[in-house]
Amino acid sequence: MTMQPLPRPGTATSPLVSILWFASSNFFRQGIAAATTLLRPVLMTPELFGLFTALRLVPTYADYMHLGARDSMRYLIPLYEARGEHQRIQELRATVLTSSVIGATSLALLLFILALFSDWGTAERIGLAICASAVVLDAFYNHFFTELKGFQAFKEVGINNYLNAVAQLVFNAVLILSWGFYGALIAQSGTVIVLLIYMAWRGHAHRRWGLNLGVLKAAILLGGPSMLFDLALLMMRSTDRLVIVQFLGYQDLGYYGLGAMVMGYLLHIPGATREVMEARLFQDHGNGSPAVAFSQFVVQPMIMVGLTMPVLIGPVVLFLPAFIPWLLPDYAAGVPSTQILMLGGYFLAVSFPIRGILAAYGWQMWGAAMILGSVALHAGLSIMLIRLGLGIDGVAISAGISFAAAGLALFLFVVARLPDRPPGLVRQGLATVLPFPLMLAVLFALRQFGDWLTWTVWPTLLAQLALYGLALLLGAAFAAWVGLIPLDRLRRQKTPRP
Numbered sequence: 001m002t003m004q005p006l007p008r009p010g011t012a013t014s015p016l017v018s019i020l021w022f023a024s025s026n027f028f029r030q031g032i033a034a035a036t037t038l039l040r041p042v043l044m045t046p047e048l049f050g051l052f053t054a055l056r057l058v059p060t061y062a063d064y065m066h067l068g069a070r071d072s073m074r075y076l077i078p079l080y081e082a083r084g085e086h087q088r089i090q091e092l093r094a095t096v097l098t099s100s101v102i103g104a105t106s107l108a109l110l111l112f113i114l115a116l117f118s119d120w121g122t123a124e125r126i127g128l129a130i131c132a133s134a135v136v137l138d139a140f141y142n143h144f145f146t147e148l149k150g151f152q153a154f155k156e157v158g159i160n161n162y163l164n165a166v167a168q169l170v171f172n173a174v175l176i177l178s179w180g181f182y183g184a185l186i187a188q189s190g191t192v193i194v195l196l197i198y199m200a201w202r203g204h205a206h207r208r209w210g211l212n213l214g215v216l217k218a219a220i221l222l223g224g225p226s227m228l229f230d231l232a233l234l235m236m237r238s239t240d241r242l243v244i245v246q247f248l249g250y251q252d253l254g255y256y257g258l259g260a261m262v263m264g265y266l267l268h269i270p271g272a273t274r275e276v277m278e279a280r281l282f283q284d285h286g287n288g289s290p291a292v293a294f295s296q297f298v299v300q301p302m303i304m305v306g307l308t309m310p311v312l313i314g315p316v317v318l319f320l321p322a323f324i325p326w327l328l329p330d331y332a333a334g335v336p337s338t339q340i341l342m343l344g345g346y347f348l349a350v351s352f353p354i355r356g357i358l359a360a361y362g363w364q365m366w367g368a369a370m371i372l373g374s375v376a377l378h379a380g381l382s383i384m385l386i387r388l389g390l391g392i393d394g395v396a397i398s399a400g401i402s403f404a405a406a407g408l409a410l411f412l413f414v415v416a417r418l419p420d421r422p423p424g425l426v427r428q429g430l431a432t433v434l435p436f437p438l439m440l441a442v443l444f445a446l447r448q449f450g451d452w453l454t455w456t457v458w459p460t461l462l463a464q465l466a467l468y469g470l471a472l473l474l475g476a477a478f479a480a481w482v483g484l485i486p487l488d489r490l491r492r493q494k495t496p497r498p
Helices: 015-037 039-043 046-055 057-060 069-083 086-117 122-150 155-202 213-247 250-266 268-283 291-327 330-350 352-359 364-387 391-417 427-431 436-451 456-482 488-492
Strands: none
Touching: 015 155, 015 427, 039 057, 039 155, 039 391, 046 057, 046 122, 046 155, 046 213, 046 250, 057 086, 057 122, 057 213, 057 330, 069 086, 069 122, 086 122, 086 155, 086 213, 122 155, 213 250, 213 364, 213 391, 250 291, 250 330, 250 391, 250 456, 291 330, 291 352, 291 391, 291 427, 291 456, 330 391, 352 391, 364 391, 427 436, 436 456
């Protein structure tokens, strides 16, 4: 039977519109989730919140049991769809789903056995059993969600994100208030069940069983390097938590987990840019030179992310010293590390678009090796700074340095591999990183200004936010004047196509 294309929720949209749909839904989802997630530290001690943070790494790492086959769907579905090869799409979807579920189920059984027979504490064992169930549910949902991305149905992806936000709000409010630590772990699985029901109702979650080993092997060979790259990236983002558990304990991880949670929210907009542009890159693969692809799908998105991140990071950095001691006084010790993580996250965000061209030209293994080098740097530097007495603040500093080192290494590697380099590359590279020191300078000046005012906390914060907003407007005007913000192209994207 010939597979028909996935019905789209409207006409195909431009990359900009897709990014806006995807990013706005992610922003809404994370905004709601930020409110509900605050219930966790409010209703749990820093030690239990640290344990929760550690346990949530289990389903996060388990999501890579597909061995890269799921990643290949995002690359191959737009390619096959452009060629009209719908039968190949159906076979790929069935094979990836079946293999992913088999892997997730096998891992879940091992986790259940470990929960039953280990000598860990009660909270750890019950939490591990809950995470085992989440591993299987996530395998189904993430597969169907990836299919939507592969078809570039980003409006439907956005609707899923909005529903995700509402479901998260309901389940977190009810379950965390009722069962605390255990409710926090169960809430995510409840949300996934609701999303799966919705996707089945929309016709996007049909089970397609079948295992073609040839298709699976090809999918792993294509997507495996990207998976390894993403796994290495996850290791870079989670190594700090493992180091903290080992050298400082769950309480300090609870303080640090607050910053990791906030940084995760801020990274969803560059993540949305990466998801959309990667699909476009593979769809247009072969239609232009690597230099053109690098300029269009890597450098330009990096510049836009670099201009966007100060809008997100700066207000959070200013807001935290007033907000956390007011709402979560037990977590006030985590404010400096959270601020440092926010600033360091800039470099992680601007490096996101590089992954697409690594996948398109088969350079992911080189990229993964560079990321693993940054992981080693992060682990070693974190341990050294902890032993120097800097604690979680030192770990956060290490994270920022590692993010910057990884991004720079990947960028220089791609540039070195290009047969032809885009014109104005040095200028574009400077435009990508220049917002960071400018943001630092403005934030430092505003901190000094706040100390000079000697006002109470909240009036000082309002004055700082107002001045920061003014600085952002001036920066945006300058960026538009020198052509970094393509106003003419944005106007054309808003004009309906005939």
